[in-house]
Amino acid sequence: MNTMQTNVKPVKHFVSLDTLSLEEIMSMIEESLRYKQGDLPPLFDGKTVANLFFENSTRTKNSFQMAERHLNMQEIPFDVTTSSVTKGETLYDTCKTLEAIGVDALVIRHPEAGYYHELVEKLNIPVLNGGDGSGEHPSQSLLDLVTIFEEFGTFQGLNVAICGDLVHSRVARSNASVLKRLGANVVGCSPASWWDDSMGLERKELDDILGECDVIMLLRVQHERHIMGDVFSKEAYHTQFGLTVERVERMKAGAIIMHPAPVNRDVEIAGSLIEHERSRIFPQMKNGVYARMSILNRALGGQQ
Amino acid sequence: MNTMQTNVKPVKHFVSLDTLSLEEIMSMIEESLRYKQGDLPPLFDGKTVANLFFENSTRTKNSFQMAERHLNMQEIPFDVTTSSVTKGETLYDTCKTLEAIGVDALVIRHPEAGYYHELVEKLNIPVLNGGDGSGEHPSQSLLDLVTIFEEFGTFQGLNVAICGDLVHSRVARSNASVLKRLGANVVGCSPASWWDDSMGLERKELDDILGECDVIMLLRVQHERHIMGDVFSKEAYHTQFGLTVERVERMKAGAIIMHPAPVNRDVEIAGSLIEHERSRIFPQMKNGVYARMSILNRALGGQQ
């Protein structure tokens, strides 16, 4: 009843993979796969969650919603466009309101990088980051890890190429960082104008490394309208940096293709390859549900 | 786990009444009425559905949602305006995404006639057509059939007049077609500019046939703003083609009034007649829930 009480145990926010130990990350990957096997019970009957998406989404929002239903949680629908945010209410006051009416967890996507700093300091319910602007997209990173681990059983020594618009991608930076921590060899392939030195990757030509990579991780061209128009045509990008029908033939045996989606067909990847036998694009989405069940389970204190 | 698997049994889409046998249609009508009687159990606990409405709707969307809840299904909320469709994702990729995250059925309303052709060919989950532009609106047709059958116990020899904007109505064509297949005598009443010869109906004046009709099926004037303004005033349309307070007195004993709604009051029908004892307008909506339960039950493979 007192909303200003001191927490006795810390609230388990999920805002960035960088703040989690490798042990915690591995435990969440394994838990995700146990959810996929149907090995873990849906523990959260009567628990409620609100999904606050201040940016558009299909996959992340619907995937969290599916995870919530699998866990028997109830959703309190939150619609940004008809909320009091339109009357100028701050994000903190909005979240505190939801806490006050009894919501047990918040999933938030917001255009501002690091929007969650004030929230994790002051809220008594967990914040699960569904993407923070140009910052991170940790639930996407977790599902990528689940997909790779499910395929190879390890990260140690895997060759991973992250390809495309590195500078605007919130997935690239967190994936590069966590994959290196987990023992993978990570390189980047991108147009010079979209290269980001601060990620600490070696820059390679896709054709030079294609035959050695275990994972080709394509990134969405984010701002094609106002950026790509000046630099590349779609066709030129596809030919030079995309995964073409020709290139897929030169991939290593057992190697897989990943993409966070939505895909620009025939830009990052030939449309005909999206459901190719090497492609894990739709299986990634499927794993996303289990990864988010694990995120919710950790936040709500479920036992494993 | 393999999203490219071959279907072992065919997916039971519901996109048009034209592709269903009369036997199947009669079976769905009877099943709808059994749902109405409370004779069939809600079988789909744990099954999920997404309702993708790319055009506005109250009745169809809320009616499907009520049907889903009656069947114990869970809805994964899909909001077109905040989905990745706004980032240019194709309808197919959006639907495939929902399939990947585990949605068991899709209800779709879309402005493009025949939007579903690619979907029914490639998806492994059923597509239930909630209206395809100027194409069909088969769940509305089914509920109309349920309402007529409930009233008369047969279609054989019934006199049905479909009245109004035939050329822009997605209900008119499918109702005319299925009612004739089921043995009813169907005529049309409409202004010359809204007449559609290709429907194969005889064109009649409403006043000439009013006394013989069992069913007066009114259509919504769809585009009153940009079309009707040039041709008729509301009052002129109502007087010449609408169901007026005066005309209702000349209807045959036992005859009923139908309208898919939303109604333009005092255009297609006098406002005071909407809840007239002959009117089945609100009972149609009620039956719509049971018709959609039957559609969902067939799609999800429930036993009858």
Add this chain to the structure above:
Amino acid sequence: MNTMQTNVKPVKHFVSLDTLSLEEIMSMIEESLRYKQGDLPPLFDGKTVANLFFENSTRTKNSFQMAERHLNMQEIPFDVTTSSVTKGETLYDTCKTLEAIGVDALVIRHPEAGYYHELVEKLNIPVLNGGDGSGEHPSQSLLDLVTIFEEFGTFQGLNVAICGDLVHSRVARSNASVLKRLGANVVGCSPASWWDDSMGLERKELDDILGECDVIMLLRVQHERHIMGDVFSKEAYHTQFGLTVERVERMKAGAIIMHPAPVNRDVEIAGSLIEHERSRIFPQMKNGVYARMSILNRALGGQQ
């Protein structure tokens, strides 16, 4: 099946506290607190509700939604912007449609004061008023009463000051009226241009009564953009009429601060006081869920 049937027992709408006896109001307050204690069972499994918000809201909508879930009700999602209201359907026809498809109760917020008059006359399902334009906001009033009664155990003789934009507030008028009926002494503090003589309150300066008040009930500055700009700066309003850090020190022992939220930080109240120990702003929101459970319970005929 007949939607035109005469009601055998009256439908229990909830549109204004003015139409409820003090006995009924006290009973709802006590019931709200019993829900808060967990003393009342969730009776409405299988009952459905639609929340029609024609004006923006976070608190009221989400609070009703939480109350509905606590009572095991199912929500039929209604989205104004994609409903047939956009095709010109009337509010009555929209509500009658929802009644026809089987919705058991309607929560409605609408910009038109008294929008509910036609509805309560003709509908066979209860209308729960979530705010009618410049009219009333009775569920907010009820939660305010619950919060005061929970704090003081009585209304008799309490000194309450309602402060701020009285003329544009739909909360002010109903709270003033019901609090006087319940025996409280109510005064108003507001700029001359926002004073409303017809409320029958004595106008006081905040500083003159601050030390005697048990409840300081702040109102949101509703139209700051187009009204306040001409009259006050935010700072000037805060200094003259707001609850400042300095003023809170002069409040009576045991006195509390209330505000319906959303708050304009540092206008009606210093931002740092929102979670002050005297503030009941977030507890009010929490109580709002229980007050709305009581409203739903009464409407759906649950026993106490």
